[in-house]
Amino acid sequence: MEERETEGVQEYSINLGGGLRASEPGGSLVDGGDVNSEVTSGWRLALRSFAENKLALIGLGILIFFILFCYVGPHLYYSNQLSGNVLNSDLPPGAGHPLGTDNNGYDELGRLMVGGQAALEIGFFAAIIATVLGSLYGAISGLVGGVLDGVMMRVVDVILSIPYLLIVLIVATKYSGTVLSLSLILGLFSWLVPARLIRGEVLSLRVRDFVSAARVMGSGRTRLIFRHLLPNALSVVIVNITFQVADAIIAIALLGFLGFGLQYPHVDWGDMLSTANTALGNGYWWLVYPVGISLILVVMACNFIGNALRDSVDVRLRRR
Amino acid sequence: MTRILDIQNLSTHIELSHSVVQAVGDVSLHIGAGETLGLVGESGCGKSITGLSIMGLLPPGGKVVEGSIKLEGRELIGMPESEMRKIRGNDIAMIFQDSSSSLNPTKTIGDQVAEPVRLHRGGSKKEAVDRAIEVLELVGVPRAKERLADYPHQLSGGLRQRVMIAIALTCDPKVLIADEPTTALDVTIQAQILMLLDGLKDRFGMSILLITHDMGVVAGRADRVNVMYAGRMVEATDTKEIFSHMRHPYTQGLLASIPRMDQDNSRTLFSIPGIPPDLTSPPQGCRFAPRCGFVQADCRLNEPHLSGDDSHVAACFHPVTDGLLRPEMMVSVSHGRVLKEENTSEIPLLEIKDLVKTFPVTSGAILRRKVGKVHAVSGVSLTVRSGEIFGLVGESGCGKSTLGRMIVGLERPDSGEVLLEGEDVFSLRRRELARKRRDLQMMFQDPYGSLDPRMRVAAILKEPLSIQGMDSRKEQEARSLELMREVGLPSKALERFPHEFSGGQRQRIGLARALTLSPKLIVADEPVSALDVSIRSQVLNLMKRLQVSHDMAYLVISHDLAVVKYLADRIGVMYLGKLVEVALGEDLYAHPAHPYTQGLINTIPLPDPDIERNKDKDVISGELPSPIRPPSGCRFRTRCPRAQDICAQEEPQLKDFGRLHQAACHFPLIDPLEGVGVSLKKSAM
Numbered sequence A: 001m002e003e004r005e006t007e008g009v010q011e012y013s014i015n016l017g018g019g020l021r022a023s024e025p026g027g028s029l030v031d032g033g034d035v036n037s038e039v040t041s042g043w044r045l046a047l048r049s050f051a052e053n054k055l056a057l058i059g060l061g062i063l064i065f066f067i068l069f070c071y072v073g074p075h076l077y078y079s080n081q082l083s084g085n086v087l088n089s090d091l092p093p094g095a096g097h098p099l100g101t102d103n104n105g106y107d108e109l110g111r112l113m114v115g116g117q118a119a120l121e122i123g124f125f126a127a128i129i130a131t132v133l134g135s136l137y138g139a140i141s142g143l144v145g146g147v148l149d150g151v152m153m154r155v156v157d158v159i160l161s162i163p164y165l166l167i168v169l170i171v172a173t174k175y176s177g178t179v180l181s182l183s184l185i186l187g188l189f190s191w192l193v194p195a196r197l198i199r200g201e202v203l204s205l206r207v208r209d210f211v212s213a214a215r216v217m218g219s220g221r222t223r224l225i226f227r228h229l230l231p232n233a234l235s236v237v238i239v240n241i242t243f244q245v246a247d248a249i250i251a252i253a254l255l256g257f258l259g260f261g262l263q264y265p266h267v268d269w270g271d272m273l274s275t276a277n278t279a280l281g282n283g284y285w286w287l288v289y290p291v292g293i294s295l296i297l298v299v300m301a302c303n304f305i306g307n308a309l310r311d312s313v314d315v316r317l318r319r320r
Numbered sequence B: 001m002t003r004i005l006d007i008q009n010l011s012t013h014i015e016l017s018h019s020v021v022q023a024v025g026d027v028s029l030h031i032g033a034g035e036t037l038g039l040v041g042e043s044g045c046g047k048s049i050t051g052l053s054i055m056g057l058l059p060p061g062g063k064v065v066e067g068s069i070k071l072e073g074r075e076l077i078g079m080p081e082s083e084m085r086k087i088r089g090n091d092i093a094m095i096f097q098d099s100s101s102s103l104n105p106t107k108t109i110g111d112q113v114a115e116p117v118r119l120h121r122g123g124s125k126k127e128a129v130d131r132a133i134e135v136l137e138l139v140g141v142p143r144a145k146e147r148l149a150d151y152p153h154q155l156s157g158g159l160r161q162r163v164m165i166a167i168a169l170t171c172d173p174k175v176l177i178a179d180e181p182t183t184a185l186d187v188t189i190q191a192q193i194l195m196l197l198d199g200l201k202d203r204f205g206m207s208i209l210l211i212t213h214d215m216g217v218v219a220g221r222a223d224r225v226n227v228m229y230a231g232r233m234v235e236a237t238d239t240k241e242i243f244s245h246m247r248h249p250y251t252q253g254l255l256a257s258i259p260r261m262d263q264d265n266s267r268t269l270f271s272i273p274g275i276p277p278d279l280t281s282p283p284q285g286c287r288f289a290p291r292c293g294f295v296q297a298d299c300r301l302n303e304p305h306l307s308g309d310d311s312h313v314a315a316c317f318h319p320v321t322d323g324l325l326r327p328e329m330m331v332s333v334s335h336g337r338v339l340k341e342e343n344t345s346e347i348p349l350l351e352i353k354d355l356v357k358t359f360p361v362t363s364g365a366i367l368r369r370k371v372g373k374v375h376a377v378s379g380v381s382l383t384v385r386s387g388e389i390f391g392l393v394g395e396s397g398c399g400k401s402t403l404g405r406m407i408v409g410l411e412r413p414d415s416g417e418v419l420l421e422g423e424d425v426f427s428l429r430r431r432e433l434a435r436k437r438r439d440l441q442m443m444f445q446d447p448y449g450s451l452d453p454r455m456r457v458a459a460i461l462k463e464p465l466s467i468q469g470m471d472s473r474k475e476q477e478a479r480s481l482e483l484m485r486e487v488g489l490p491s492k493a494l495e496r497f498p499h500e501f502s503g504g505q506r507q508r509i510g511l512a513r514a515l516t517l518s519p520k521l522i523v524a525d526e527p528v529s530a531l532d533v534s535i536r537s538q539v540l541n542l543m544k545r546l547q548v549s550h551d552m553a554y555l556v557i558s559h560d561l562a563v564v565k566y567l568a569d570r571i572g573v574m575y576l577g578k579l580v581e582v583a584l585g586e587d588l589y590a591h592p593a594h595p596y597t598q599g600l601i602n603t604i605p606l607p608d609p610d611i612e613r614n615k616d617k618d619v620i621s622g623e624l625p626s627p628i629r630p631p632s633g634c635r636f637r638t639r640c641p642r643a644q645d646i647c648a649q650e651e652p653q654l655k656d657f658g659r660l661h662q663a664a665c666h667f668p669l670i671d672p673l674e675g676v677g678v679s680l681k682k683s684a685m
Helices: A042-052 A054-071 A108-144 A146-161 A164-175 A179-188 A192-206 A209-216 A221-257 A269-282 A289-314 B047-055 B081-087 B109-121 B125-138 B157-169 B187-204 B215-221 B239-244 B249-256 B297-301 B400-407 B430-439 B457-467 B473-486 B491-495 B503-515 B533-550 B561-567 B585-590 B595-603 B609-614 B645-649
Strands: A002-004 B003-015 B020-032 B036-040 B062-071 B092-095 B175-179 B207-212 B224-229 B232-238 B307-309 B312-314 B335-338 B350-363 B369-384 B389-393 B415-420 B440-443 B521-525 B553-558 B570-575 B578-584 B654-656 B662-664
Touching: A042 A054, A042 A289, A054 A108, A054 A289, A108 A146, A108 A179, A108 A192, A108 A221, A108 A269, A108 A289, A146 A192, A164 A179, A164 A221, A179 A221, A192 A221, A209 A221, A209 B440, A221 A269, A221 A289, A269 A289, B003 B047, B003 B207, B020 B036, B020 B047, B020 B062, B020 B207, B036 B047, B036 B215, B047 B062, B047 B092, B047 B175, B047 B207, B092 B157, B109 B125, B109 B157, B125 B157, B157 B187, B187 B215, B187 B595, B207 B215, B215 B239, B215 B609, B224 B239, B224 B249, B232 B239, B232 B249, B239 B609, B249 B533, B350 B400, B369 B400, B369 B415, B369 B578, B389 B400, B389 B561, B400 B521, B400 B553, B430 B440, B440 B503, B457 B473, B457 B491, B457 B503, B473 B491, B473 B503, B503 B533, B533 B553, B533 B561, B553 B561, B561 B570, B561 B585, B570 B585, B570 B595, B578 B585, B578 B595
Parallel strands: B020 B232, B036 B207, B036 B224, B092 B175, B175 B207, B389 B553, B389 B570, B440 B521, B521 B553
Antiparallel strands: A002 B335, B003 B020, B003 B062, B224 B232, B232 B312, B307 B312, B350 B369, B350 B415, B570 B578, B578 B662, B654 B662
């Protein structure tokens, strides 16, 4: 056994850098270089990049406009949506009815607001149900791995291969009616894509070195999931929600159009389009364009926001 | 000499959404006919952007804002794209660093090599294929004709790099730009590729622009060397001159930062403090001034321009004159206990016995049939004593990382034991194992992946303590502050997120995290291989300093023998899942017993033109065999110059060569001690 000791330190008049400087063990040598004085979290960077995306801001603006339109609008613009007046049916836009009336005499503008409420609510509820279910399913599948992963993913494959709309239609005829039940039905049938997405994310995260590092520190599985995997997969989840909202709004419009949507006295945009369908030949354009354009705008806004979120979350690590 | 390529005052900027990176500023260089010019610098210094500017292949947002690039008198800047296409791949060809992403995975290599001929020479398909076979044979692809129909993924990394070179050569380019041509390769393959480039240059008289960060690569083959720092050319002269009479303090510091095989590892390594400037807002004055040891007031005010005579220019107001900084000039570091002789009475800190790990190779998505197994680690035994640094070297795929991961319990071995202070880690129950982990920590290779991007540094440093349920919140905070100071980072770094740090700084944070629990052993898996030379020496010094002040042991895993030699007291050499030689560092370097060790030592490019040019060109031939079907007997026999029949039949056991020196070879390079045959079963000291 041999002990080597510090052999005295040569003195240099000039500072020749790290290697020639006396390095006291445990000394307070800040030679690692400085850091920026501005603290920027990953989320803040993502937000900044999001704010720079013009389409995203337009999308956000459109979405906020429609939320205000649908929820604040009815308080400012009163119209009777519970009982129609057949005498007023199919009036063109004019005084008293800025967007005209439909064939049952309901005011079209007011109906657009009420129908929008249903579309937005179902869209968000269904998206959240689908994303929560899918995230949990995917996270478990990806984290446990092995046989369970294989089985769980084959289940997803099988369900995905069944025509989705067909099942929704069958189920919808049995249970349709309320916003909640429709959200549930849509949510329960659209968790598959997020499940795959999250599984992929978890698979790539769990072999990352910081997860290994946490395991070396003695971290248990619960801590891994809640402190490391979920926060890092969260960005993917959030992006996914926006796309799911758009999908659900389209789906509920479709159900409504086919006559499986909300039941009287509730109404959604799909119902309105379906009513308009018969009126189109008569040249009643006010029954088609306002609701159609609203639908397109809301879905487009969700997609813009989703795209921008995806971009801003992705570049988070690449750009300083 | 006629100037084939002449670059004058080139400035290239890259526009980002918020800022403009002044990647290359006012750079002039020229290459004569048949000359090899080495362009050296650390990552981000603008050397690759210079190469891409010549090719007109700048990344999105990149633009040449000033200067001229002339190829045999023809101006390339501002040339229409259609003209440029005729030059690219024809007059100027380029070899990229990463052959796996630079080759098209959906086209056969025959098509890819023939493509430039069809594009530029307009030959028939038959002529193009003939030419493809010819150049593939030229670059040493065995059985080139049969390989034409292979796809890139069917080739090994070394062969892919040869194919890349073949593509570059098909049209007999006048200038070959080689951008880090060997950085992604193992040392033995690197030596083969560099020799190939040398041979090709001699035969065809091309001019080569060799872009690299590795001074050793340049020393052996460049005629002249240009050094870049932070987008500026700082020095340009003959290769010999730059290694012996450099004038710029950066060049001097860079050369002194490289650990050498023959270096006394009880002294610190020179290191350039700090990190390179941010090129979106470069500092006023000399760009090296903030890190320079010789800085004076005028350096910070004005920027020096290249000055000197034609043969040697440097951009410095106060050039250095004392030549290479010798290791003797460095400060000694007190060093931990060094074990020179075997001491059997002491229980070693870590003892691993006959560790075996295989990974199944499966096919099919549902049934997962096992079609074979990868023999990652096949019966490795070694010991690490407390306060010792043990180095483990080997090429990629030799199982060294798997071994490291088994030691810290990230992988379970198929058989064998990992004993920490005499206790088998894998027989411990969950709670005991969690406690035991305090003594056993790990430092990771990738500074980007090893820190959770969503956590602040403070939380990262506190995490080990809170997992282990140690210390109150206040104590944890005090501990984090202390650790930051120890690893040389300002305390305000605690509030930052990992993406705000440079690679070297992240590696310091990783080390601080590993230190939090005051472990007895840190397994460091390639701790510095992702770092630049000047940053690498900072981290190496830091690791050494902390090892002494914390009285812990390291198991350092690396492919770089020079790094391991500098850090470690004892070194183990692994080849294809087997430990082939263990010895004290200086013994291993001075008289290796195993031919593989000898080959590894020979193939490392040294930053010294005299040694590098006169080196015998015996490099290890061939490539690493597949670990799915390792060769019988001695696993190295397929590449070994001394192999005989017995090597295929019988597996060599570790033999004792005295002074803790053991090697597993039937025909060792030095004589073993008489009659001592240590079996693998016994501890491989």
